[in-house]
Amino acid sequence: MGRIIKVPDPLESSFVPPQLFNRNEQIDYLMETVVLPAKSNMSSTVFINGQSGTGKTATLKQLKITLTDFHVSYQNAIGIMNFKTIASRILNGNLTQNYERGGYESIFRIVSRNIEKPIILMVDECLNLVKSDPDGLYQMIRAGELYNLHMGMILASVDNAALHMASAEIRRLGLFHEIRFPKYSMEELYAILQDRVARSLFPGVISDQVLIDIAQTSASSGSARMAIEILQKSAFMAEYKGDRIINVEYVRSAVSLINPYITESKLMELDRKELVILLSLCQSLEDNSSITLETLEEQAKVNFENYGMGIVDQSFLYRAIRHMETLDIISSHKQGQGKGAGVRKLLSMNDTPVGTLREKIYEILG
Numbered sequence: 001m002g003r004i005i006k007v008p009d010p011l012e013s014s015f016v017p018p019q020l021f022n023r024n025e026q027i028d029y030l031m032e033t034v035v036l037p038a039k040s041n042m043s044s045t046v047f048i049n050g051q052s053g054t055g056k057t058a059t060l061k062q063l064k065i066t067l068t069d070f071h072v073s074y075q076n077a078i079g080i081m082n083f084k085t086i087a088s089r090i091l092n093g094n095l096t097q098n099y100e101r102g103g104y105e106s107i108f109r110i111v112s113r114n115i116e117k118p119i120i121l122m123v124d125e126c127l128n129l130v131k132s133d134p135d136g137l138y139q140m141i142r143a144g145e146l147y148n149l150h151m152g153m154i155l156a157s158v159d160n161a162a163l164h165m166a167s168a169e170i171r172r173l174g175l176f177h178e179i180r181f182p183k184y185s186m187e188e189l190y191a192i193l194q195d196r197v198a199r200s201l202f203p204g205v206i207s208d209q210v211l212i213d214i215a216q217t218s219a220s221s222g223s224a225r226m227a228i229e230i231l232q233k234s235a236f237m238a239e240y241k242g243d244r245i246i247n248v249e250y251v252r253s254a255v256s257l258i259n260p261y262i263t264e265s266k267l268m269e270l271d272r273k274e275l276v277i278l279l280s281l282c283q284s285l286e287d288n289s290s291i292t293l294e295t296l297e298e299q300a301k302v303n304f305e306n307y308g309m310g311i312v313d314q315s316f317l318y319r320a321i322r323h324m325e326t327l328d329i330i331s332s333h334k335q336g337q338g339k340g341a342g343v344r345k346l347l348s349m350n351d352t353p354v355g356t357l358r359e360k361i362y363e364i365l366g
């Protein structure tokens with residue numbers, strides 16, 4: 001190692017710090033709504049939502065470490081289409097596929113036979129799973145009444161999962177709790193960065209001013225992930241150049257490096273239909289800075305047919321646009337059309353080259 005980085009691990013986004021900043025309120029909430037009820041054998045469910053980098057995963061992993069009196073199953077739901085898969089993995093991989101093929105009743109029977117401690121199930125990045133298997137979600141939330149398996153369930157996603165359920169479905173599910181993880185402020189990001197600097201870098205290699213710069217740049221997204229990645233990339237660059245300090249020029253290069261990556265991690269939050277809608281947007285934006293909803297719908301029709309996805313459902317189109325707006329991939333604004341002609345909605349893309357994005361989407365869609 002050179003003169004900049006002492007310990008590289010704390011600069012990785014998978015690093016779970018021994019102590020989290022400004023998440024006590026959220027942890028207390030999870031304790032009250034899920035953990036304590038589970039201790040007295042009562043089921044409850046909480047949905048966490050919050051932008052990328054607001055500490056959802058870190059909080060869950062941190063919680064898992066502290067809950068030694070519980071059986072905690074942490075699962076990432078990306079690529080999982082069925083809650084049965086989640087249920088059969090509560091036993092930490094001790095169940096074979098055969099059980100997954102059986103009903104919830106047999107899965108839960110085995111689970112309760114084998115686990116003595118109260119169960120906390122954490123399902124991270126749950127949105128596509130919740131959308132693709134609403135009945136499974138019902139089985140899980142109601143497992144107490146239906147199968148006498150009581151557990152505390154925490155489901156996390158960027159977007160509010162309830163927004164993607166029909167209201168009849170929400171009524172059927174009964175009671176669940178929700179908590180939003182807010183974006184981090186400049187000051188909070190600065191504190192998180194300072195802590196990572198102390199853990200990973202040699203003393204004196206980065207000035208307060210440069211650290212404030214990183215915090216300020218990341219404050220627009222409120223993402224600790226972004227802040228830490230800028231720190232990591234600029235540290236690596238300074239190290240590589242044989243420098244003894246991380247100056248603001250390294251930070252600038254790091255920022256330009258992570259932008260396409262951020263977009264990529266956001267794309268992973270979209271399902272196939274949404275990806276096709278985004279693809280349509282990219283294609284329509286090639287020669288225009290913004291387009292109308294009607295133009296997008298026309299283009300989406302063509303692509304839906306090409307990908308054998310049936311017809312474009314307008315309410316789905318609107319929801320997809322909203323979703324991509326919350327992810328900060330696209331933005332919309334209203335434009336007046338002259339006196340009495342009303343307003344129309346125009347869509348555009350946030351600081352991403354549409355050509356690059358289009359190629360990326362082709363790649364994912366296969």
Ligand SMILES: Nc1ncnc2c1ncn2[C@@H]1O[C@H](COP(=O)(O)OP(=O)(O)O)[C@@H](O)[C@H]1O
Pocket residue numbers: 012013014015016017019020021022023050051052053054055056057058059192224225228
């Ligand atoms: N409150 C915090 N204190 C310290 N580090 C944090 C905090 N919140 C997030 N981080 C760090 O920021 C990065 C991204 O956080 P993560 O929990 O993965 O975000 P999310 O799951 O919401 O996208 C991780 O490296 C995590 O350790």
Ligand SMILES: [Mg+2]
Pocket residue numbers: 056057058124
């Ligand atoms: Mg996460």
